[in-house]
Amino acid sequence: MRYIIEKMGPELRQYLFNNNNEGKPFHRREFEFVYKAGKYNDRMIGYGSERDFHESGLYVVNNMFPKLRDEIKVDQQPKVKTKLYKIDNEKLFSRKEHREEGELDPFYLTDDEAIVLGENTARHPFKIKGLIGQSAMSFGSLGDHAITALSEGLGMAGGTWMNTGEGSVSPYHLKGDVDIIMQISPGLFGVRTKDGDFSWEEFKKKSDNDQIKAFELKVAQGAKQRGGHVDGKKITKEIAEIRKVEQGKDVNSPNRFHGINNGKEFLEFLEQLRDVGGKPVGMKIVVGNQEQVESLMKAMKETGIIPDFITVDGGNGGTGASYYELADSVGLPTFAALPMVDELLKKYDLRERTHIIASGQLLTPDKIVMALALGADMINIARGFMLSVGCIMAEVCHTNNCPTGVATTDPKLQQALSIEEKKYRVCNYLLALREGVFEMAAVAGIDSPTKFTREHVVLKDQLQEVSNRKDYSYIS
């Protein structure tokens, strides 16, 4: 009996016992936000907030004289053709809805506000007209149906990017017309020789692909600050070919790149990649403390080699499979790490020469705006997009038994995930996010979300005292 109740516990909590703001890692209202945005492109709620305003937390600063809609710098052309759900009737035991074709505003940044990665460093800079993209998710961790739906949905929305995760570029990532950031981890999947060394030949092949716009070197990720592990049973023939590993055998990534022992060596490798590939190259880090980040900044200053972007993943970031102790207790959360990196870049006069991408539980416009205000230039979302293709947070990603066919390579389970239906949800969710972010910019009195600064966010504590997050004088 105890076993049965324990087994049913997560479902019981999720559906019956947790209140709307209690669930972890995402509570019901966040979950609902993604589903509603994906199906109806709708962000409305009724009656008011359920946030506990007595608790301490961050708040976005509104302006007494917000921007009017026509004062906002936004590019709304071309419109995005998508499909949206319309509710026919909604009763307790009968609920009917149908899909209709529709046109949505894309909410692109204007050309002068667009972000360009590698503008002065790469032969092929990467111009981005949307602030939000898909964070690293590998083929193998997610199935081909999920990757295809994401690729096609993001491609429809345009102005965004898709990070391949460390599992290299699969044909499914390339199915939609979406710009790709290829991640390279210490496992060197997709760019390795048979012996596991870095293959410049394979790297050149990848960088010659027009759809691949940039590369990201993964130093760490929020949920596991060590090398990844892929179970042999997940290494199918196809995955083995894509990753350049042996079929059916367990794969363990090293904890760091072989032969790279310090910041200087790492940056030299990064520069070499940029030279050979001609594309922007960034890095993904998890912040432990100020000294660690500062040593990296010093190395950048000394070598003059600056990554085109730095992805700051919070310790609260997600993953398909990790270890309890790493997921829970290692690495600072996003909102603590961001201002530290931002401030240290400023301290070493590097801020104007790179871009910060933030990730870690940022799946609603308000959280995105807070990250932008705390120092981010762009946002990566992984689990939000997983929810948009049908994830129900069953938390079994590591077992290959995902009931919704998202985080599994099992063909039978994947049959459940209809690419034709879910790609529209991906597109609608992203457009709803962008609209929400632009609307919050207007409320904050700025004409573009690229102009959020630390003045736009305050911290209110339990004593109801307010402090501004621009005070980082301790970083001297």
Next chain:
Amino acid sequence: MFSLIEGGYCYYDVYRQREEIEMENALLIVIVSLIAVLILIPLLVLLRIYLFDVKQDEHSILRNYPLLGRCGIS
């Protein structure tokens, strides 16, 4: 109830007996039909829901777990 008129049975008794048998048969048919309806109708309804769940593309859980998945659909 037997009577000895005309060699053992009176026509009335034979008639009644036949009527009873017919009634019994009819009752049996009604009961069987009722049971069949009680079992078949829910089965047909379940089959219809099953096919709907498998064919629809909105809910992944219902496609993978037709009928059963309805317990957890939000």
